[in-house]
Amino acid sequence: MHNDPIIQAKQTRSQQTQDKLLQALSDCLKEQFFEHISVAQITERAGVSVGTFYRRFKNKEALLPFLYQNFGIKLDKWVQKMERNTKDSLNEQVAYLVEKMTKFLQENAGIFRTLHLNARLYPEILPTSKLNERSAEYNRISAILMLHPDEINHQCAKTACDMAIFVLISNLIEKILYRELTPALASPISINDNTEQITLMMQSYLTANNLGKK
Amino acid sequence: MHNDPIIQAKQTRSQQTQDKLLQALSDCLKEQFFEHISVAQITERAGVSVGTFYRRFKNKEALLPFLYQNFGIKLDKWVQKMERNTKDSLNEQVAYLVEKMTKFLQENAGIFRTLHLNARLYPEILPTSKLNERSAEYNRISAILMLHPDEINHQCAKTACDMAIFVLISNLIEKILYRELTPALASPISINDNTEQITLMMQSYLTANNLGKK
Amino acid sequence: MHNDPIIQAKQTRSQQTQDKLLQALSDCLKEQFFEHISVAQITERAGVSVGTFYRRFKNKEALLPFLYQNFGIKLDKWVQKMERNTKDSLNEQVAYLVEKMTKFLQENAGIFRTLHLNARLYPEILPTSKLNERSAEYNRISAILMLHPDEINHQCAKTACDMAIFVLISNLIEKILYRELTPALASPISINDNTEQITLMMQSYLTANNLGKK
Amino acid sequence: MHNDPIIQAKQTRSQQTQDKLLQALSDCLKEQFFEHISVAQITERAGVSVGTFYRRFKNKEALLPFLYQNFGIKLDKWVQKMERNTKDSLNEQVAYLVEKMTKFLQENAGIFRTLHLNARLYPEILPTSKLNERSAEYNRISAILMLHPDEINHQCAKTACDMAIFVLISNLIEKILYRELTPALASPISINDNTEQITLMMQSYLTANNLGKK
DNA sequence: GATGAATGAGTCTTCATTCAT
DNA sequence: TATGAATGAAGACTCATTCAT
Structure with a gap:
């Protein structure tokens, strides 16, 4: 009773x-x-x-915000996990991040693809606020790299970290989510090679080695 | 008669x-x-x-291959132009490529977006042969970087060039074609910064500077 | 308890x-x-x-009889009021009736319109018994005119009074309830003119003046 | 060929x-x-x-204007017929008009009912111009009565004729189109009686006999 | 009893595709 | 052969009515 x-x-x-x-x-x-x-x-x-x-x-489209919301929770958890598992060196940190993010995308490829494409097909139905929240999470990931400021050899460490994260994500989107399509398909790099090389590229970019430029 | x-x-x-x-x-x-x-x-x-x-x-979808074909011609011309305008140093070459490719995407954003999205929505209607042709063009762009083999400090120069090109393209797709959406939107890098930084990143990656890693 | x-x-x-x-x-x-x-x-x-x-x-339609019933009470009260306020001459009586009925319709236009249209759209859901009750009320109104039998110059005074009432009601329905529609709209008679003229017409009809007929 | x-x-x-x-x-x-x-x-x-x-x-409602238009043609023909068949005296004219109009309504009760009710249910879908055209036809009918000006004993013959026509139409709408409903049902007048009496009423009203009022 | 969640038949509407002219 | 009228399957959406809680 x-x-x-x-x-x-x-x-x-x-x-x-x-x-x-x-x-x-x-x-x-x-x-x-x-x-x-x-x-x-x-x-x-x-x-x-x-x-x-x-x-x-109200209609089919009304489901999407819930999908986004559910995904937001998932994403937040993942970022939290990354924040708890920081590495001692920048290079290690980058390698760890690339590895984990690759896995995260692979495991949630379906939902990632959906959200990624929907955003492109129906930009208008995405509540702006949600997008801002993503921005926060991007920042948090970037901040993980910023934990090693002395290893970052850059005019603006923040910009470099942001850029590195953005490049990583763009790269993984094409390579993981659409691996059977152009440009991923047209590029002869295997997924394993991609993981290795994108790590390398981020490390090169972030660390001292930019002396060569001028 | x-x-x-x-x-x-x-x-x-x-x-x-x-x-x-x-x-x-x-x-x-x-x-x-x-x-x-x-x-x-x-x-x-x-x-x-x-x-x-x-x-x-046969139906609406049957128009797409022709659209891809027309685009292929355009792309071919652009690659030819790049092949004719090579630079003396790798760094210059990278900077030039980034600049021109950014411009190319900006000027053809509409058609690029369409083909990019269509490929993702209707992977099945793209004739495989056409894709391979793209692959050829990617190779040719990569080959332009390969013109400076001694400046490339890498186990496998070919892999490095392919990777650099692929990363560049992935980066520009998100930053140029979908600049108002996640992830481009969530990243605080401006388009100008992006051009500069992606150049830097490719240069760092391709040139000697990967000594730091280990 | x-x-x-x-x-x-x-x-x-x-x-x-x-x-x-x-x-x-x-x-x-x-x-x-x-x-x-x-x-x-x-x-x-x-x-x-x-x-x-x-x-x-049982369903939405089952509400209507109650609406009719409520209206019946209202109508009954109005008729009673008319019965209590009789006039000395037929002409006065007609003028008074026209004036009051016009006002009554104007004040209850909403409910009148609803019942009038509903009756036309759903003739089947009106319980016959209710209709008969209306018939009784029509009779009572007609009877008010019949209070002046000697002024009515007609083969059958009852028929004349019934007819006069029916014509009045038909006229007011169109002129008051649907004044912005055909036929009321198509007719150039104003509401004030209508009141005056319908009074005149009823008076002409009921009183001696039908000499012309044969 | x-x-x-x-x-x-x-x-x-x-x-x-x-x-x-x-x-x-x-x-x-x-x-x-x-x-x-x-x-x-x-x-x-x-x-x-x-x-x-x-x-x-475009949708179901888009049929209605055509229905109205078709009806307009029918109505016009009928009015023309009335205009060609004028009578020598006003009384005869009135009787003829009542008789013919009654028949016209009876024969086209279905379409008349539809248009009459639709106008009440969807006043917004009636193009105003069409309504004005009806107004023209009402005028023409009224004008037929006006052919006997010397028999009309009224301050304003035009007003009287308009009124007579409007009353006739209102009366026939209820008596012919909705004869099984209130108010027609509640009134004990038969259709034949109605024809006779409405004729009489119009004649009384139009001709001299309004001396009695005051 | 009261509630409001669930049902599903019924309606509108679109559009790819066929086919008579 | 070109045209565009006709087809009908398919999808979105509503709402009266039932029924589990």
């Missing part, structure tokens, strides 16, 4: 449906692109009726 | 229709994404009937 | 719910047509759940 | 479809109200596909 289980159950029912729908969308996204997924498909996969879908969400 | 002129005329007419349709598609692509363009729209813009469209092309 | 108060309370509560729903429907009808009002809208406005609605009423 | 038949055929095909759809709507309207008719119903009845419907008309 306790209230809690009942309330819990009530909350859960509603929430369960929403979760089922989000999960169904995630599943569908592994096979096809958002645009090609119909509401009927999602609801069928979720085991609910279309009406139920429209009771929760 | 000679056959030739008539056939000629027919071929020409046929060709004209095809060109008109391709042009119409290109025009439409400036305003909306391929997916959202209907056959009716294309034919209306081209001034031909839908029936005529289906006489020439 | 007496039953009465509880039952009373229950009945009251039940009745309250019903009243709330009827009131909600009335409110909605001021803004949109019955057809376009959803059960969800009504219940939301009434502050009850849809389930509760369906416990009370 | 004449062009005409072919062109004719082409024009006809397109036109035929449109006519079929309009006819189908008309047929459906005999059984149910516009609002309750689905596009699928109309196209099925017309023997064409839904796609064909949407090629001609």
Whole structure:
């Protein structure tokens, strides 16, 4: 006769449906692109009726913010993990970051691809605030490199770290998320080589070695 | 009453229709994404009937290879120009390449974006052979850097050049084509800084300076 | 622990719910047509759940008879008022009736329009018995004119009075309820002129002047 | 090998479809109200596909103007007929008009009901210009009565004729189009009596007999 | 009883593709 | 051969009604 289980159950029912729908969308996204997924498909996969879908969400697009939000949590956790596992030297830190980020992208390729492409197809439906939050996380990753300021040989260490992170991410997006397409495909570098070389490139860039320029 | 002129005329007419349709598609692509363009729209813009469209092309997707082909010609010309304008030192060569490629992408952002996204949305409709041709062009760009072998301080100069080019392209795709989106947006590097820094990074990477690593 | 108060309370509560729903429907009808009002809208406005609605009423249409009934009470009161305020001469009586009826329609245009249109859109859901009751009220209005039998110059005074009332009502429906639509709109008669002229017409018709007929 | 038949055929095909759809709507309207008719119903009845419907008309509502237009032509013809068949005396003229108009409404009750109700349900979709045209036709009918100015005993003959016509139309709308509903139902006047009495009323009103008032 | 979540039939609408002319 | 009318499958969305809690 306790209230809690009942309330819990009530909350859960509603929430369960929403979760089922989000999960169904995630599943569908592994096979096809958002645009090609119909509401009927999602609801069928979720085991609910279309009406139920429209009771929760205004339309298919309304699901995306939740996807972004869920992803944000995942991303935050990952960054936290990186922040807890710092390395003693810059070079080690860079190597570790490249390795872990590669793995992170590989393991979440489906969701990453979706969000990456959606952002490009529907820039308007992304709430600006969310984007800013990503910016915060990029900063935090950059800050991890900044833990080794004396090893960074650069006019502006901050800029260098930001740039290194940005280059790394751009590189991994193409190499990991779209490895079977141009430009990744056109480039004869294997994934393993890519990991090694991008590490090397970041290290070269960040450390003293830029004396050569002028 | 000679056959030739008539056939000629027919071929020409046929060709004209095809060109008109391709042009119409290109025009439409400036305003909306391929997916959202209907056959009716294309034919209306081209001034031909839908029936005529289906006489020439199996479906809308069948237009894309032609678009890729046209782009291939453009790309080839650009690479040729790069091949003709080589620099004396590796560092100069890198700086020149970064500058020109940035400009090339900026000037053709529309078509680049379309092809880049289409490739990601419809990987299946890209004929493999076309991709290989791209691969050839990537190779040629890489080869330009290889003109300075003694300046490249690397186990495998070829790998290093390929990698440098691939990183450059990935970087420019995000920074130039999607500058208002994550990750470009989340990164605080300006476009000018990006040009400068990516040059620096490639130079650091390619030249001797990797002594620091170990 | 007496039953009465509880039952009373229950009945009251039940009745309250019903009243709330009827009131909600009335409110909605001021803004949109019955057809376009959803059960969800009504219940939301009434502050009850849809389930509760369906416990009370078979469906949305089942609300209408209650609306008609409420209106019947209003109408009855108005007729009673007319019956209490009779005039000495037929002409005066007609003028008074026209004036008051015009005002009555103007003041209740919303509900009149609704019932008038609903009756036309859903003739089947009007319980016949209710209609007969209207018939009774029409008769009572007609009877008011019949209070001046000697002034009515007609083969059948009853027929003449019934006819006069019917013509008056038809005229006011179009002129008052739908004054911005055809036929009212197409007719260049102003509302004031209409009041005056319909009075005149009824008087002409009812009084001696039908000598012309044969 | 004449062009005409072919062109004719082409024009006809397109036109035929449109006519079929309009006819189908008309047929459906005999059984149910516009609002309750689905596009699928109309196209099925017309023997064409839904796609064909949407090629001609933006949506269901887009059919209405055509219905109005067709009706306008019919109405115009009827008015012309009335204009050609004038009577020698006002009384005869009134009687003739009442008789013919009653018949006209009876024969076109379906379409009249539809237009009358639609105007009330969707006042916004009626192009104002069309309404004005009706106004012209009302004027023409009124003008027929005005052919007997010396028989009309009224301050303003024009006003009297307009009023008479408006009252007649209002009366017939309720009595003919909605004879089984309030107020027509509530009034004990038969249709035959109504014809006779409305004639009488108009005659009384228009002719000298208004001396009695004061 | 009351609640409101879930259902699913029904409607509108689009658009790729076919086919009569 | 070119045209554009016709087709119909497919998808989005609504809402009256039911039913588990």
